[in-house]
Amino acid sequence: MNGDREYVRLVSSDGFEYSILRSAAAVSGTLRGMLSQSSNFVEAKQNRVVLPNISGVLLEKVCEYLYYNLKHQNNPGNIPEFDVPPEMALELLVASDFLDV
């Protein structure tokens, strides 16, 4: 795999870009589909996903989660909790539903 492609960019509604590992992005079903090489969509070619319905803060939390998930994939036993601030909870829920996470 080329160095370029290991990281993909997620863009939030307010313009924040987050670069995360492709493998982390793949935790989300939606993102995985978007970025898959065989789909010929624009996102795949540019390695860049625009998410106009997710705010920057939210998106950041989502990325955190994706890494968290990736890190602990192998060990379903004792894992540290993922901290979710209550005010974000609802939106996070909707976002994760959207992203299939």
Add this chain to the structure above:
Amino acid sequence: MMSSGKSRVKMRPPRNRDSGDVNFDESWAVLSTAMQEMYRKNASRLSYEELYRTAYTLVLKKHAEKLYNSFKMFVAQHLRDVVATELAPLASNTTNSLLTSTIGGGGVTSTIAVPLAAADKREGGIRFLKAVKAQWDDHCLCMRMISDILMYMDRVYCKELQLPLIYDAGLALFRDHVIRNNEFQVGEHIYAIILDQIQLERDGDIVDSSAIKATVLMLESLTEDKIDGETVYSRSFEPKFLRSSVDFYTSEAEKLSRECDSSQYLIKTEKRLQEEYERAMSYVSVTSEPKITKIVEENLITKNIVSVIKSDVSGMTFMIANDRLEDLKRLYRLCKRVDPEITDLRGALNARVIQQGAEINQDALEVLKHPDKSKGVTAQNAATAAAFKWVEEVLGLKDKYDRILNDTMDGDNQIQTSLTNAFSSFINQMNRCSEFLSLFIDDNLKKGLKGKTEDEAEAVLDRAITLFRYIADKDMFETYYKTHLAKRLLGGRSISDDVERMMITKLKMEVGFSFTTKLEGMFKDMKVSNDIMQEYKAHVQNTDPERTIDMSVSVLTSTNWPVSLSTIESHTCVYPAGIERIKRSFEKFYVDRHSGRVLTWNPNMGNADIRVAFRKRKHELNVSTYAMVILMLFNDLADGGSLTYEEIKAATSIPDNELIRNLQSLAVVPKTRILIKQPMSKDINTTDRFSFNVDFESQYIRIKIPTVAYINKTETETERKGTMDKVDELRRYQTDAAIVRIMKARKTLEHNILVAEVTGQLSSHFHPDAALIKKRIDAMLEREYIERSAENRQMYHYLVGRD
């Protein structure tokens, strides 16, 4: 960064999801346009995210159902268009059978039958298939993309209502609107083309198998609604395929059986099987393989195999006769495929072996009846010759079939069994088999094995043993063998003691030692006799050194030796004085050593050397004891004197049949005419006169005069009957013994079981008759060894009261 201007992003406040009515139609327009683009392969211009979001929103707004249905309609329409525009034109270039198109929607159907050259047909067909395949590929791709976009709907809506997922729905739509398209019969075309191609290939052409394979894969991936495990392939195509195959192979079978001889037929069958297998593996479909194989097998093999085997000109018989090993191998392989028990083949083999066996038997009997006099074969020799011929031929047959079994049929056990059965049956049908076998061995031991190495000798004996195994009435064989062995031992005619012993060992291994104890006893007797003779000679040296007559005696234990040798009445003989004297001397010597034993002299087995002075010179004659006694009579006659038959008989008390035999050898046989017979005729009559032939001449000083009976001829009818009677008597005893043995062990037994047990026990000696067993049971009942049970007439109890 925001996405590029092409996407029509609806900006909505982040937190507010319920803003206003989302316009379904607008959204749908977006999506449908996108789908169009996808079909046109312009997906790269689309934004996944946007479409995904659109769909997502629609679902959230509860428009999922409409979305789903719109989607389906869209795809359906698209597919129909595709068929009409892309595929229909190609369809008309394909098969030269029907192209039905409905004109004016459900109105007149016209059929256009256009005869086409085979090459065109092929071309057109392949093109069509390829086109369908291309559409299918596109469709699949698009479906995947759409399913990705509509993933949210899948997840939420379809799962809830258990509707098929987008992808699957797409496949079903393809199935319904393309394959099952009523207007253009695409599916039918496809099937027809494929079948055509297969037919072409069967006829020997080459076809484009990759196109067919791709199509088949497509068909296989289209599953049927509501029917689990069934695909379009299995439901629509496969039955057609199998049906057409059945037709093809039925006619193929007929054609082949008409045109080819058996070996060709088999070769072609194998080829077809191979072909179908490969076809199934490569492009038809692996699942069909067993079915098609079965069809081929059924039609080509099962139906016709019997006639292939039986075919006179080229069938199995021919193959065997001409050592067509390859053909036989093939035949075996093919038979085994359809019928693991290979009943047909086995039956045919069995019949053939029995037939050949019967022929051998017949031939041997012919030789017996009509000896070839021109070759100087007398009646007795003929019998021996017949025996030889029979044994050799049977062994030859066995070799041949063994070879066939091992080379072509992998030593298959079932075939082995059926061959063994066939051999047993025809061998035992020849009721002189025991006698013949014994003669064969006898001759070998006397002459045939001379000069052979031990291994070669063993090989010959092994062959004889194989034949022995098949004989059911082994005790008959025992009787004959004993008689022959006795003659060999006493006449000193066996070429080698070791070889004799080898034979006995082998027999022992086959049937156990009860069989061979008597035989070994005979050997022992001979040895003991030798020892006694040594002692006697020493004794004579000491007591009577001037004795002029040298005598050798073989002392035999009567129970060991064949019965015919020891009956007393037929062996009377009056010995000349000198002989009588030394006889007595030996008797005294022997009885001194072993008191309590009784000696009986058997003159018919002995021989004597006489020095006879003829006019020209002296000769030494070796004659039988009886002949010696007869000749001694002439010692006291005056020159020119003669004796009548009656006189000889009175003087010697030799029984008639022996007398006749010996007189024949002395007076009739041209080379050894020691006596002159008047009248000069072949037969001996009671009125004949015998005188000493003083003019007898011969170039040899020492002449052996064989008695005509010393060759082991096969028995005359009466003799044979006598042997049979003896054997029967023995069998009766054995049966009785077996019954008592079994009853003693089991105490109570039911009739049928008893019969079965007795048969089992006796089977190694002979095959008992059911009637015989029943009679012996009755005899046992009478003698109160067993009794009938009071409650059940079929049960017997062992009576313990006997001592």
